[in-house]
Amino acid sequence: xxxxxxxxxxxxxxxxxxxxxxxxxxxxxxARNGQSTETAWLDQWxxxxxxxxxxxxxxxxxxxxxxxxxxxxxxxxxxGKDTVFCFDADSGKLLWKHSYAAELGDKYxxxxxxxxxxxxxxxxxxxxxxxxxxxxxxxxxxxxxxxNLQQEAGVRVPDWGFSGAPLVHxxxxxxxxxxxxxxxxxxxxxxxxxSKNKEAGYSTPLPVSRGNETLVxxxxxxxxxxxxxxxxxxxxxxxxxxxxxxxAADPIVQxxxxxxxxxxxxxxxxxxxxxxxxxxxxKTKVLRTQMNPAVLLDGxxxxxxxxxxxxxxxxxxxxxxGAEKWEHSNVGSGALIAAGGRLxxxxxxxxxxxxPASPASFKPTARAQVLRGxxxxxxxxxxxxxxxxxxxxxxxxxxxxxP
Amino acid sequence: MKLTRRSFLRAAATAGLAxxxxxxxxxxxxxFRAALIGAGWWGKNILKEALASGRCQIxxxxxxxxxxxxxxxxxxxxxSGKQPKTYKDFRELLDKDRPEIVIxxxxxxxxxxxxxxxxxxxxxxxxxxxxxxxxxxxxxMVKVARDAGRVVQVGLHRRVGPxxxxxxxxxRSGAIGEIGMVRAFAHSAGGPEKPTPNSESPDGMDxxxxxxxxxxxxxxxxxxxxxxxxxxxxxxxxxxxxxxHWIDQVLWWNGGEYPRRVFSTAGRAIRGPAVRNDRxxxxxxxxxxxxxxxxxxxxxxxxxxxxxxxxxxxHRIGAYFFGAKGTLHIGWRDxxxxxxxxxxxxxxxxxxxxxxxxxxxxxxxxxISSTPLRRPGPPPGGxxxxxxxxxCPCWR
Numbered sequence: 065x066x067x068x069x070x071x072x073x074x075x076x077x078x079x080x081x082x083x084x085x086x087x088x089x090x091x092x093x094x095a096r097n098g099q100s101t102e103t104a105w106l107d108q109w110x111x112x113x114x115x116x117x118x119x120x121x122x123x124x125x126x127x128x129x130x131x132x133x134x135x136x137x138x139x140x141x142x143x144g145k146d147t148v149f150c151f152d153a154d155s156g157k158l159l160w161k162h163s164y165a166a167e168l169g170d171k172y173x174x175x176x177x178x179x180x181x182x183x184x185x186x187x188x189x190x191x192x193x194x195x196x197x198x199x200x201x202x203x204x205x206x207x208x209x210x211x212n213l214q215q216e217a218g219v220r221v222p223d224w225g226f227s228g229a230p231l232v233h234x235x236x237x238x239x240x241x242x243x244x245x246x247x248x249x250x251x252x253x254x255x256x257x258x259s260k261n262k263e264a265g266y267s268t269p270l271p272v273s274r275g276n277e278t279l280v281x282x283x284x285x286x287x288x289x290x291x292x293x294x295x296x297x298x299x300x301x302x303x304x305x306x307x308x309x310x311x312a313a314d315p316i317v318q319x320x321x322x323x324x325x326x327x328x329x330x331x332x333x334x335x336x337x338x339x340x341x342x343x344x345x346x347k348t349k350v351l352r353t354q355m356n357p358a359v360l361l362d363g364x365x366x367x368x369x370x371x372x373x374x375x376x377x378x379x380x381x382x383x384x385x386g387a388e389k390w391e392h393s394n395v396g397s398g399a400l401i402a403a404g405g406r407l408x409x410x411x412x413x414x415x416x417x418x419x420p421a422s423p424a425s426f427k428p429t430a431r432a433q434v435l436r437g438x439x440x441x442x443x444x445x446x447x448x449x450x451x452x453x454x455x456x457x458x459x460x461x462x463x464x465x466x467p
Numbered sequence: 468m469k470l471t472r473r474s475f476l477r478a479a480a481t482a483g484l485a486x487x488x489x490x491x492x493x494x495x496x497x498x499f500r501a502a503l504i505g506a507g508w509w510g511k512n513i514l515k516e517a518l519a520s521g522r523c524q525i526x527x528x529x530x531x532x533x534x535x536x537x538x539x540x541x542x543x544x545x546x547s548g549k550q551p552k553t554y555k556d557f558r559e560l561l562d563k564d565r566p567e568i569v570i571x572x573x574x575x576x577x578x579x580x581x582x583x584x585x586x587x588x589x590x591x592x593x594x595x596x597x598x599x600x601x602x603x604x605x606x607x608m609v610k611v612a613r614d615a616g617r618v619v620q621v622g623l624h625r626r627v628g629p630x631x632x633x634x635x636x637x638x639r640s641g642a643i644g645e646i647g648m649v650r651a652f653a654h655s656a657g658g659p660e661k662p663t664p665n666s667e668s669p670d671g672m673d674x675x676x677x678x679x680x681x682x683x684x685x686x687x688x689x690x691x692x693x694x695x696x697x698x699x700x701x702x703x704x705x706x707x708x709x710x711x712h713w714i715d716q717v718l719w720w721n722g723g724e725y726p727r728r729v730f731s732t733a734g735r736a737i738r739g740p741a742v743r744n745d746r747x748x749x750x751x752x753x754x755x756x757x758x759x760x761x762x763x764x765x766x767x768x769x770x771x772x773x774x775x776x777x778x779x780x781x782h783r784i785g786a787y788f789f790g791a792k793g794t795l796h797i798g799w800r801d802x803x804x805x806x807x808x809x810x811x812x813x814x815x816x817x818x819x820x821x822x823x824x825x826x827x828x829x830x831x832x833x834x835i836s837s838t839p840l841r842r843p844g845p846p847p848g849g850x851x852x853x854x855x856x857x858x859c860p861c862w863r
Contacts, residue, residue, distance in 0.1 A: 144659065167661050171694060220666050223688050262670060286534060286670070307508070307538050308692055309669070329542055349545065373824030 088446040089132040089183040091229035098359040103404035113432025117463040118156025124176030131446035132183040141176035160205030178227040193225025209253040231269040257296035265311035283311030313357035327354025348386035356399035372397040392426040399442035502527040502566035506539035510572030520833035527564040533671030561588040576681040579604035586615040628828035630819040634803040644791030651713035651786040656776025660738040662747035697750035704752030705771035731758035737774040
C-alpha cells in the first residue's frame with residue numbers, strides 16, 4: 065500500500081510536470097538558484113547546433129530572459145531609450161514593447177540595459193539602471209504604475225546603476241536599492257520600507273526562509289546583508305569589500321550556510337549564519353565570480369572564475385570545503401545555468417555548451433556557436449527552448465525539445 | 468638626436484626604469500621599498516608589475532578613498548604576503564614611510580605636486596602619463612627632478628611595447644620613404660550626454676582632498692571612479708589620455724624635436740553643452756578635438772572623436788605615418804601594418820604582444836634587475852614629458 069502510494073504520487077508529479085509549463089518567471093529561475101528541474105530537452109545536437117526557432121534584435125544590454133505563460137521578456141537599449149520586449153516564446157512574434165528614456169551609461173563597458181524583468185502573474189516589474197521602476201501588464205505592456213526612484217525618493221544610484229531584478233514577496237516588491245534594500249507595495253508602488261540612502265550593490269534580492277520569517281539577502285556596496293522581508297530590519301551584515309563596491313553575484317544558500325563570492329581578485333567566503341552575526345568558515349580565491357553567480361548541484365559549485373578583462377575559466381568547487389575539482393579554461397566572462405543535472409554554459413564569445421554537472425570533469429555532450437560578439441549574459445532554458453543574447457542585442461531562441 | 472634642456476625626464480625607450488641609487492656591487496639584487504599613491508584600477512596594475520619584477524616590496528599605499536585603499540592593501544597582501552601600511556595623506560606617507568620608489572597613479576591634477584613632494588623626499592618616481600595637468604606643471608617637475616638627482620619614469624609603456632619597437636625600427640629603416648605627414652587619432656562611439664544628479668561622495672572618501680589643488684565641485688558618479696578624464700579641471704580629455712601615447716610615438720620617431728607651431732580646435736557638438744549646477748552635471752571635455760603640430764619637415768595632426776563610432780575606418784586608434792613609399796599604421800590591438808604605395812606590393816603586418824588588462828606593456832617598464840644601479844648620467848634624449856601634455860590651451 066505504501067509502495068503504491070509512492071508510485072501514484074510519482075505519477076501524479078510526473079503528469080503535473082508534463083502538463084505544467086516549465087516556466088522561468090524571474091532571475092535565476094523558479095527556485096532562484098540558476099536551475100530548473102526540466103529534463104526533457106536535447107543535450108546532444110547535430111554538428112551545426114540545435115534548430116534555431118527564432119531570432120530577434122533587442123539593442124544593447126545584459127539583461128537575461130524570463131518566461132511565463134508563453135511570453136518571453138528581455139530588455140535592451142538603443143537611441144537613448146531602454147525597451148522591455150515581450151515576445152511569443154514559441155514563435156518570437158513581438159507581442160508588445162515598452163520604452164522609456166535612459167542614458168547609455170557606458171562607463172568602462174558598452175552600457176545599455178542591465179536589469180532583468182520579473183514576471184509575477186499578470187504583472188511585469190522592471191527596474192532600470194537609473195531608478196525608473198515600472199509595473200506593466202504582462203499581456204499588453206500597459207503601464208499599471210511607474211515611479212522614478214531617483215527623482216521621487218531621492219535614492220542614490222550606484223556607479224553602474226541598479227542591476228538587481230525586483231523580487232516579489234507576498235504583496236511586496238523588494239529592490240536592491242539603498243544600503244540594505246527597499247520595499248514597495250506591488251499593487252500601488254507606495255514605499256513600505258527603506259534602508260539608509262547609501263549605494264547599493266548589484267545582486268538580486270534573494271529570499272530565504274528562517275523559521276516563520278523570510279530574510280532577504282542583498283549585496284550592498286561594502287557588505288552582504290540580510291534583512292527581514294516584511295520590515296527591512298537588519299538581521300546580519302558581513303563586511304565584504306570588493307573593488308568599486310561590485311558585490312554583484314547573488315549569494316548561494318544551503319541550510320544555514322551562505323556562500324558569497326565576488327570578482328576583481330576578491331574571492332569567496334562560506335558564512336555560517338544563525339542568531340547574531342555570521343561566522344566565516346573558510347575563504348578561497350579559487351572562485352571569483354564577477355557578475356553572474358555560480359550554481360550549486362549535489363554539493364558542488366560550478367561558476368566562472370575571473371573578470372571580464374581576464375581569461376576567465378569555468379571551475380568546479382566542493383561546496384563544503386572550497387576545494388577546486390576542475391578548471392575549464394577560455395570561457396571568458398560567460399555564464400551558466402543548470403537543468404536536469406546538466407550545465408548549460410554560454411561563453412563570452414557566444415559558444416553554447418551542455419555538459420553533465422560532475423565534479424569529476426567537464427565533458428560537453430553538445431556545443432555550438434550560437435552567437436557572434438560578446439556575451440556576458442546567462443542563457444535561459446524554459447519549455448524545451450534555450451534563449452541566449454549577445455551584448456549588442458542579438459537574441460537567439462534554440463529549439464531543444466525532444467521530438 | 469637633438470637634446471634640449473627640457474629633455475631630462477627619461478622615457479623608457481632604452482633602459483626601463485633606471486634606478487640610480489648609490490647602491491653598488493653586492494646589493495644590486497635587493498628589493499626597493501616602493502609605495503603607491505592613487506590605489507585605483509590602473510595604479511594597482513602598475514603595482515602588480517612592480518611586484519612581479521621581483522625588485523620591489525610594496526611598503527605603503529595611499530588613497531583618499533578608504534574602501535579602495537583597503538581593497539588594494541588586501542591585494543598587495545595576496546600577492547606578496549606582506550601587508551602594506553595605508554595612508555590617506557601622501558605627505559604623511561612620504562614622511563613616515565620614506566619610500567625609495569613612489570608610484571603615482573592619481574588623477575592628472577595631482578601628478579605635479581605629488582611627484583615634486585616625492586622627489587624632495589628623496590624618492591625616485593614612476594608617474595603615470597600625462598606628467599602634469601599643464602605645461603608649467605611639467606616644467607616644474609623636470610626642474611625638481613634634476614635638482615634632486617632622482618629619476619622619473621613616465622608610464623609611457625608604448626615606448627617599449629614590442630610591436631612599437633619593431634614599427635619604429637621599420638620606420639627608421641627608410642622603408643616607407645620620406646615622411647610628409649603623420650595622423651594620430653583615437654575614435655570611439657558615443658552620443659548626446661545627459662546630466663547625472665550630484666550625490667554624496669562614497670562613504671570613507673575625502674572628496675575635498677581628491678579635488679585638492681583643482682577647483683572643488685559637487686561629487687558626481689561621472690567623476691569617480693575614473694570618469695575624471697572627461698573633466699578639464701582634473702584632466703584634458705582624450706588628447707590628454709590617448710593623445711599622449713600616440714603623439715609620443717611621433718616624438719620618439721623624430722628624436723624629440725619640437726613643433727614650430729601648434730593650434731587646435733574642439734567642441735561638444737554631439738555631447739551638447741556642459742552642465743554644472745548644484746543638482747547635476749555633465750562632463751565638460753570636448754567630444755572631438757583636432758590639433759595640428761607643425762614641424763619643420765612634416766605636419767602632425769591629432770584627431771579624436773567620441774561619436775559616429777561604427778568602425779567606418781580600417782583602424783580606430785593609433786598613428787599613420789604617411790611616406791613617399793606608403794603608409795605605416797602603428798596601432799594597439801591591431802599591431803602595425805604597412806600599406807605600400809605600390810599596389811603590386813603586399814602589405815606587411817606584425818601582431819602586438821600585450822599584457823592584460825587593457826592591452827599594455829607595463830612589465831617592460833619594470834626591468835630594474837637588468838639595469839646597472841647607478842646615479843643618472845647626462846640626460847638621454849627622451850621626450851616623454853613633452854608629450855605628457857600636448858593639449859593646447861586654445862580650446863579652453
